[in-house]
Amino acid sequence: MKAWAICASAIVLAGCTTTATKVATVSFEKPGAGSTILLMKPDITLAALTASGVGEPRADWMASASQNLSAEAREFAQSKGLQVKEFDPAAAEDQRVQQVIKLNSAVSQSIRMHAYALALPSKTTFDWTLGDGAKSLADREGATYALFINGSGTYSTAGRAMMQIFAAAAGVGIAGGGQSVFVSLVELKTGRVMWTNAVLAGPNDMRKPEGADLLAKSLFKDAPL
Amino acid sequence: MKRRRGSCVLSALVLAAATFSVAGAEEREVGARPAADSPEAGLWVLSDKAESEAKRSAELNTSAELREYVRSVACKVAATHCPEIRVYVFDRPFFQASMAPNGYMEVWSGLMLRAESEAELAFVLGHETGHYVNSHSWQSLQAVKSRATGAMFATVLIGVAGAVASVNAGSAAAANGGSAASAVNSINSVTSGLINAVYLGTVASLFSFSREHETIADAFGYDAAVKAGYQPSAGVALWQRLIDETAASDFPKVRNGQARTSVFDSHPVAADRVAALNKLAGDQTGGEEGKARYRAAIRPFLGPWLRDDLRRRDFGQSLFLIDRLGAGGEDLGVINFYRGEALRLRRKDGDAAAAEAAYREAIRFADAPPETWRQLADFAERRGDHAETARLLQTFLDKAPNAGDAAFARMRLARALGAPAPEVAPLAAPDPVAPPGSPVPVAVAPSAVSAALQADLSMPTANGTRP
Numbered sequence: 001m002k003a004w005a006i007c008a009s010a011i012v013l014a015g016c017t018t019t020a021t022k023v024a025t026v027s028f029e030k031p032g033a034g035s036t037i038l039l040m041k042p043d044i045t046l047a048a049l050t051a052s053g054v055g056e057p058r059a060d061w062m063a064s065a066s067q068n069l070s071a072e073a074r075e076f077a078q079s080k081g082l083q084v085k086e087f088d089p090a091a092a093e094d095q096r097v098q099q100v101i102k103l104n105s106a107v108s109q110s111i112r113m114h115a116y117a118l119a120l121p122s123k124t125t126f127d128w129t130l131g132d133g134a135k136s137l138a139d140r141e142g143a144t145y146a147l148f149i150n151g152s153g154t155y156s157t158a159g160r161a162m163m164q165i166f167a168a169a170a171g172v173g174i175a176g177g178g179q180s181v182f183v184s185l186v187e188l189k190t191g192r193v194m195w196t197n198a199v200l201a202g203p204n205d206m207r208k209p210e211g212a213d214l215l216a217k218s219l220f221k222d223a224p225l
Numbered sequence: 226m227k228r229r230r231g232s233c234v235l236s237a238l239v240l241a242a243a244t245f246s247v248a249g250a251e252e253r254e255v256g257a258r259p260a261a262d263s264p265e266a267g268l269w270v271l272s273d274k275a276e277s278e279a280k281r282s283a284e285l286n287t288s289a290e291l292r293e294y295v296r297s298v299a300c301k302v303a304a305t306h307c308p309e310i311r312v313y314v315f316d317r318p319f320f321q322a323s324m325a326p327n328g329y330m331e332v333w334s335g336l337m338l339r340a341e342s343e344a345e346l347a348f349v350l351g352h353e354t355g356h357y358v359n360s361h362s363w364q365s366l367q368a369v370k371s372r373a374t375g376a377m378f379a380t381v382l383i384g385v386a387g388a389v390a391s392v393n394a395g396s397a398a399a400a401n402g403g404s405a406a407s408a409v410n411s412i413n414s415v416t417s418g419l420i421n422a423v424y425l426g427t428v429a430s431l432f433s434f435s436r437e438h439e440t441i442a443d444a445f446g447y448d449a450a451v452k453a454g455y456q457p458s459a460g461v462a463l464w465q466r467l468i469d470e471t472a473a474s475d476f477p478k479v480r481n482g483q484a485r486t487s488v489f490d491s492h493p494v495a496a497d498r499v500a501a502l503n504k505l506a507g508d509q510t511g512g513e514e515g516k517a518r519y520r521a522a523i524r525p526f527l528g529p530w531l532r533d534d535l536r537r538r539d540f541g542q543s544l545f546l547i548d549r550l551g552a553g554g555e556d557l558g559v560i561n562f563y564r565g566e567a568l569r570l571r572r573k574d575g576d577a578a579a580a581e582a583a584y585r586e587a588i589r590f591a592d593a594p595p596e597t598w599r600q601l602a603d604f605a606e607r608r609g610d611h612a613e614t615a616r617l618l619q620t621f622l623d624k625a626p627n628a629g630d631a632a633f634a635r636m637r638l639a640r641a642l643g644a645p646a647p648e649v650a651p652l653a654a655p656d657p658v659a660p661p662g663s664p665v666p667v668a669v670a671p672s673a674v675s676a677a678l679q680a681d682l683s684m685p686t687a688n689g690t691r692p
Contacts, residue, residue, distance in 0.1 A: 045271070052370060098281050
């Protein structure tokens with residue numbers, strides 16, 4: 001946790017990619033070769049950080065980052081001998097499936113809050129679960145695992161960079177852009193969250209294929225696949 | 226030196242102000258979607274995401290008829306933009322309609338319940354369409370951006386001024402043998418006050434900008450609704466009623482809120498808007514009102530929406546609304562039931578009697594909900610009138626044999642009749658598919674359960690005995 005904070009501050013100065021992986025402390029089955037993994041379309045929200053600090057959402061960045069990370073995830077899963085099935089949660093029609101997806105975003109939010117941002121001192125286990133209702137997604141889509149990728153952040157505009165220099169000269173520190181990605185792997189049979197990783201992208205620009213490629217190395221670190 | 230800094234701050238703000246007064250530029254072309262690489266497209270993508278979330282919301286009203294009705298009215302006012310607009314009705318008890326930049330519109334049940342005619346709904350939907358057609362969200366973001374830039378420069382400049390002043394003050398105070406620290410503190414607090422003033426200025430202009438947008442949207446909504454053949458005075462009537470309802474609030478803060486011109490009002494003072502719309506409508510008459518059609522569309526939801534409205538715990542406003550809804554002499558069973566509910570929950574002096582009178586009034590009409598008889602039974606039971614209690618509970622059970630609290634009502638009924646309580650039907654037990662050889666589960670006799678329940682729940686009657 002401390003390392004995270006140190007690196008978070010280090011990013012501002014030098015720029016590095018940090019990861020914070022967590023593996024479930026409860027049992028789960030590692031996928032055998034040929035199992036199917038449901039690759040959820042990465043949900044990425046990116047904005048341009050304008051001079052004053054107002055974010056201006058950018059559709060083109062969101063689309064390319066989502067595409068790049070999706071390609072990286074597919075490549076990674078395939079390298080582990082898994083069958084990949086892509087799935088767009090926004091297009092899900094089935095009520096049960098929609099509920100599982102909603103539940104996953106709620107659980108992910110709790111994990112980010114209580115296992116990362118403000119870790120609960122009394123919670124030493126990592127046993128988050130969506131419950132066995134997740135099975136409905138498995139049955140419907142014929143997959144045993146699901147991989148969720150969530151990213152958000154901003155990239156500084158030239159104006160913001162100028163503002164940083166201007167403010168620094170005046171002795172006032174203002175922040176530049178930054179991006180984070182959260183990824184989680186769910187065992188659909190039990191609903192257990194097997195592994196999560198929170199990554200600060202640092203210099204790796206997910207809007208570009210090369211950047212996404214470098215980012216993916218950190219992103220899928222220690223994934224139990 | 227100081228003066229120059231002041232004027233610099235001022236000019237930054239003036240510059241910013243100049244940039245954002247270019248409101249109301251052009252209307253969108255029909256069917257135009259911003260190009261994927263355009264800055265506006267980002268807003269649309271976020272709105273698309275919000276819309277797909279909204280579709281999964283538990284508060285979304287799922288009635289296809291209601292949605293179709295609202296859509297058809299929206300289509301009349303949106304005219305050529307109709308295919309671009311998607312309306313969702315939410316069951317939320319507040320007066321609210323909003324428009325996302327991508328044409329996704331939300332109308333809340335609190336608004337549906339307060340509009341009294343199709344013409345009023347048309348005006349609101351036209352108003353929201355006005356925000357869409359004039360790309361107000363995009364303009365607002367641009368305005369926020371340029372204002373924020375102005376504020377940012379000003380903050381940095383004033384921050385520097387403060388730093389310089391406090392250093393100087395420190396040395397001056399030290400030279401005079403005074404307390405440097407206190408001088409520094411007081412100067413810093415002055416500077417921080419200035420910074421707040423700068424931010425406050427930004428915030429105020431931000432909201433006054435949105436007032437401008439609201440006025441434009443009002444005019445657009447008026448034009449669109451009148452063009453579609455609706456009554457010109459509908460908008461005025463709706464806003465005026467909203468002012469009157471605000472004045473009827475239980476809470477002084479709400480009542481006074483209307484008149485105060487606070488910089489944090491995100492909408493124009495309603496009185497201004499009424500005046501502007503009044504001017505537009507002039508003394509034009511005619512146009513379609515569509516009162517009966519509108520009431521028919523919302524009739525199935527009157528009960529659930531009024532129940533939601535009572536959750537706001539502003540009984541003054543709820544009773545105002547209930548009076549309005551009952552003014553036409555329609556749906557008096559449901560409306561009087563909820564008048565009774567509002568009075569019962571408010572619990573002021575005399576409310577209990579007034580609530581009972583309202584329930585009594587409600588049951589004169591065919592559309593009174595079954596619960597009305599149960600509520601009346603409560604009053605009779607409290608008076609110790611067993612025969613009346615039994616009669617009312619029996620009517621409740623006849624009308625709603627499957628009510629969630631039917632078993633409880635049956636128990637009360639038996640008690641009122643002086644008979645032993647009927648046995649509570651045991652809950653449907655899961656199929657006892659016990660593997661052969663496993664021990665037979667020990668069942669508790671249902672009669673024992675109901676006896677225990679009766680012992681716990683039966684209350685002393687008026688003369689102090691247990692039935």
